[in-house]
Amino acid sequence: xxxxxxxxxxxxxxxxxxxxxxxxxxxxxxxxxxxxxxxxxxxxxxxxxxxxxxxxxxxxxxxxxxxxxxxxxxxxxxxxxxxxxxxxxxxxxxxxxxxxxxxxxxxxxxxxxxxxxxxxxxxxxxxxxxxxxxxxxxxxxxxxxxxxxxxxxxxxxxxxxxxxxxxxxxxxxxxxxxxxxxxxxxxxxxxxxxxxxxxxxxxxxxxxxxxxxxxxxxxxxxxxxxxxxxxxxxxxxxxxxxxxxxxxxxxxxxxxxxxxxxxxxxxxxxxxxxxxxxxxxxxxxxxxxxxxxxxxxxxxxxxxxxxxxxxxxxx
Numbered sequence: 086x087x088x089x090x091x092x093x094x095x096x097x098x099x100x101x102x103x104x105x106x107x108x109x110x111x112x113x114x115x116x117x118x119x120x121x122x123x124x125x126x127x128x129x130x131x132x133x134x135x136x137x138x139x140x141x142x143x144x145x146x147x148x149x150x151x152x153x154x155x156x157x158x159x160x161x162x163x164x165x166x167x168x169x170x171x172x173x174x175x176x177x178x179x180x181x182x183x184x185x186x187x188x189x190x191x192x193x194x195x196x197x198x199x200x201x202x203x204x205x206x207x208x209x210x211x212x213x214x215x216x217x218x219x220x221x222x223x224x225x226x227x228x229x230x231x232x233x234x235x236x237x238x239x240x241x242x243x244x245x246x247x248x249x250x251x252x253x254x255x256x257x258x259x260x261x262x263x264x265x266x267x268x269x270x271x272x273x274x275x276x277x278x279x280x281x282x283x284x285x286x287x288x289x290x291x292x293x294x295x296x297x298x299x300x301x302x303x304x305x306x307x308x309x310x311x312x313x314x315x316x317x318x319x320x321x322x323x324x325x326x327x328x329x330x331x332x333x334x335x336x337x338x339x340x341x342x343x344x345x346x347x348x349x350x351x352x353x354x355x356x357x358x359x360x361x362x363x364x365x366x367x368x369x370x371x372x373x374x375x376x377x378x379x380x381x382x383x384x385x386x387x388x389x390x391x392x393x394x395x396x397x398x399x400x
Contacts, residue, residue, distance in 0.1 A: 092291035095340035097368025099379060111297040112177070115208075118301075122178045138192045140185070145225045149205065153222050154181050155233060156188035156199035165198045166239035166397045168271070169226060171219055171255075173246030173372075175276070175294060175302035176207045195393055198234065200226045204251070211308030212319045219255050220264070227265045239397050241269035241331060245374060246294070246343075247302070249275030253321040253350070260329050261318075267331040269396045271389060274337050274371055275347050278322035279303040279315055283345035291342050293372040299342055322346050327357040332399075334362050334392045336385060338369025364388050 112118050139159045145151035157165070168191065172183045181201035188199040202222035204215040223242075230237050244252035249272040256270045281287060281303075287296060294302075304311045307319060317324035333354050337347035344365070351363040366373065366385055376382045 092288045092295075092340060092342075092370070094290075095288070095368065096292070096370060097340075097379075097381070100368065100370070100376065103376065108292045109294070109298070111295050112175070113297050113301050118177055135189065138189055143225075145221055147221065149218070151218055151221055151225075152181065152203040153225065154184070154201045154203075156185070156192050156201070157234065158192040158196060158198070161196065162234075164230075164234050164236040165196060166241075166268075167226065167233075167235040167237075168197055168199045168241060168243045168393075169223055170199055170201045171204065171242070171244040171248035171251040172201065173244065173248045174206070175298060176215060176247045176250075176306035177302050178206060179247075191390070191393070195390065195397070197393070197397070200233075200235075207302075208305035208308070212306055212310065212316075215306070216251060216254050216258065216318060219251050220258060223255065223259070223265060237265070239268050240265065241267050241271065241396070243271040243273075244275070245273040246371065247276045247306075249273055250277050250321065253277060254318040256330055257321055257324055258318045268399075269332050269334070269393075270330065271334045271393065272336075272347070272350075273334075273374070273389065274341055274343055275321075275335065275350065276302070276343060277320065277350055278346040279307060279311070279320040280322075283349075285344040286342045286346065288342060291340070292370050294342060296342060322350055327354050327359060330354060330357070330359045332360040332396050334364075334389060334396075336364040336366070336389065338366045338371065338373050340368055341371040341373075343371060362392055 137159055139157050141155045143153050170184045172179045172181055181203035184201040191197050202219055204218035242252040242255055252270055253272055256267055259265055335347050335351040337344050351361050354361040366381055373382055
């Protein structure tokens with residue numbers, strides 16, 4: 086069997102000058118995690134907004150008040166399609182403001198609104214707390230659909246990385262529990278499988294999100310369940326039945342540790358009869374959305390917008 090290549094050997098050549106800027110350290114201790122939360126994650130904060138989108142912040146009541154941010158194209162009345170978003174960060178860092186730049190574009194160019202949820206983070210709050218928060222935020226949005234101006238027939242979930250894993254888990258939960266009907270799920274570079282048995286997940290030298298960081302993220306999220314009987318909604322790659330899920334978009338780079346689990350999930354969705362679109366981008370690492378100066382990343386952004394246009398146009 087061929088040896089698994091070093092992660093840097095998988096990268097597109099045009100990324101080499103950027104490695105020193107975007108490479109992240111292995112996150113294996115709380116000390117490193119705290120430094121990342123206060124430092125490097127700032128690189129993923131919004132790049133700026135305009136007056137074209139109105140943003141309102143809300144607190145979902147409960148034992149733990151849950152912050153959500155609603156994004157809506159300014160001056161547009163009536164119910165709009167809604168993208169319910171969960172941010173990335175390996176289940177252990179990040180904030181819902183990371184979605185601001187995405188909705189700055191989507192609200193104005195696609196005529197959609199967005200709801201971003203600031204779920205609690207592991208390891209302080211392991212599963213099921215983050216997923217429970219995501220469900221609470223979704224149910225709140227549905228309950229306030231008239232007030233917020235949401236077209237419930239065109240409501241779907243979206244996430245990048247850990248957010249995509251939470252989106253996939255949430256889709257499984259609402260399918261199984263008779264929750265709101267989702268029109269789509271948009272899963273970018275999704276974090277789906279805690280077992281790390283695929284070739285890509287075991288690759289050394291991955292930038293942005295290493296094998297060691299992934300292990301720490303999963304163990305933090307799963308807590309006492311780590312290494313044991315893990316529910317499918319916590320690690321969606323474990324789901325035995327993917328039927329009945331909404332139309333799905335999956336994207337991943339070939340230099341991403343999540344490559345194999347993302348591709349396998351997309352293929353299994355298609356086999357289960359779920360309309361599924363899969364995009365795999367050569368040479369791109371995890372977190373490729375940050376490399377906005379590259380043509381292939383701009384093409385990836387257009388791919389997901391084109392898919393959203395199509396799925397939202399369906400009756």
